[in-house]
Amino acid sequence: MFCNAITAINSKGGFLNEHSFIMSWYLIGPFQFRSTADRPAGRAIHHEFMSPEKIPPLHSYAWRFSGGIGEKNLGDIDLNRIFGTAASDTAAYAVTLLWAPEELHELQLLTGSDDYIKVWINGRLVHTYNMAARTGRIDQDKVPYVRLNQGYNLIVVKVVNIDRDWDFFFRLADGDGSPIEFHQQTITGEEWEDICREIERKLLE
Numbered sequence: 001m002f003c004n005a006i007t008a009i010n011s012k013g014g015f016l017n018e019h020s021f022i023m024s025w026y027l028i029g030p031f032q033f034r035s036t037a038d039r040p041a042g043r044a045i046h047h048e049f050m051s052p053e054k055i056p057p058l059h060s061y062a063w064r065f066s067g068g069i070g071e072k073n074l075g076d077i078d079l080n081r082i083f084g085t086a087a088s089d090t091a092a093y094a095v096t097l098l099w100a101p102e103e104l105h106e107l108q109l110l111t112g113s114d115d116y117i118k119v120w121i122n123g124r125l126v127h128t129y130n131m132a133a134r135t136g137r138i139d140q141d142k143v144p145y146v147r148l149n150q151g152y153n154l155i156v157v158k159v160v161n162i163d164r165d166w167d168f169f170f171r172l173a174d175g176d177g178s179p180i181e182f183h184q185q186t187i188t189g190e191e192w193e194d195i196c197r198e199i200e201r202k203l204l205e
Contacts (some may be wrong), residue, residue, distance in 0.1 A: 001026075001192050002065060003097035003152070008181040009104070009174060013128040016138070018042045019181040021075035021171045022096060022155070027055075029092025030083050030161075036156040044157040044160045045116045051092050052158060054202050055181060056095055063095070067184065075138055079159060079166040090166070096156040097195060099185070100148040107148065112140035116160040119170075121146065122153055123203040130160070136167045146172070152195045169184065 002024045033050035050056060066082050079092055109127060111117055114136035119127040127143045134140070159168045172180045187195075 001184070001187055001189050002067065002184055003099065003187055003192070004182045005099040005185045006101060007183045009101075014178060017181075018074065018075060019183060020179040021169060022098065022182055023075075023077070023080045024065075024067050024184045025077060025094040025157075026058065026065055027082055027092055027094045028061050028063050029079070030085065030087055030090035031092065031195050032087070032185050033089050033091065041053045043130075044089075044091055045076070045128060047091075047117050047157065049158075050093065051052070053093065053158065054123045054125070055154060055203070056093060056156065056197055057196070060093070075169045075171060076136070077168050079161070079168070081177070084164070088161070088163045091158060092166075094159070095125075095170070096154055096155050097187070097192065098148065098182070100150055100153060103150045104148040106175040107146040108173040108175070109146045109183070110139045110169075110173060111143075111145040112137045113159055114165045114167050115162045117141070117168055118158040119143075120154075120156040122149065122199050124189055131182075133162045135165060136169060138169050138173075139170075148172075152199075154196060156201050195201055 002026050033044045102196050115133040117128040129141055
């Protein structure tokens with residue numbers, strides 16, 4: 001299985017490249033929902049389309065892998081391309097493990113999405129956007145004081161689409177805003193499951 005690892009904590013100069021974004025994800029979807037006047041689409045970001053959504057079990061669902069190959073725009077995870085459809089009123093999840101060489105404090109999480117997005121790190125909710133529908137772009141949302149543990153960290157992203165385009169962007173920066181760089185690595189499915197169980201155990205402590 002594939003995951004991600006930090007290769008440079010301080011990428012000086014502030015220039016973004018293909019290593020500035022997390023591109024290796026396991027994805028599941030699309031989940032359909034019906035928006036009405038009484039149940040606007042913005043509420044869908046809070047609906048659990050699978051359970052538990054903050055620490056999803058890979059063995060219980062038919063996930064598909066995307067390594068970002070063939071994306072048109074830098075950092076763009078194009079969900080319409082991945083799922084082969086441009087359906088309206090849909091949701092999807094993206095999951096990855098991110099290895100950090102040391103405990104990192106006060107990072108910045110920078111995301112963008114079409115349309116709504118929710119992010120958990122190690123089972124803890126760190127970001128939600130469900131205001132107006134929008135076109136996804138780099139760095140639309142900035143979340144300060146994000147923390148990574150030493151070793152593997154579980155990242156879960158939920159993206160809700162209202163109509164047509166459907167994508168998201170995900171990167172991290174240090175406290176000064178310098179990009180953090182990543183590369184893809186491999187682990188076994190058993191290692192992945194063991195890591196998630198340990199993250200869940202710590203969350204319950």
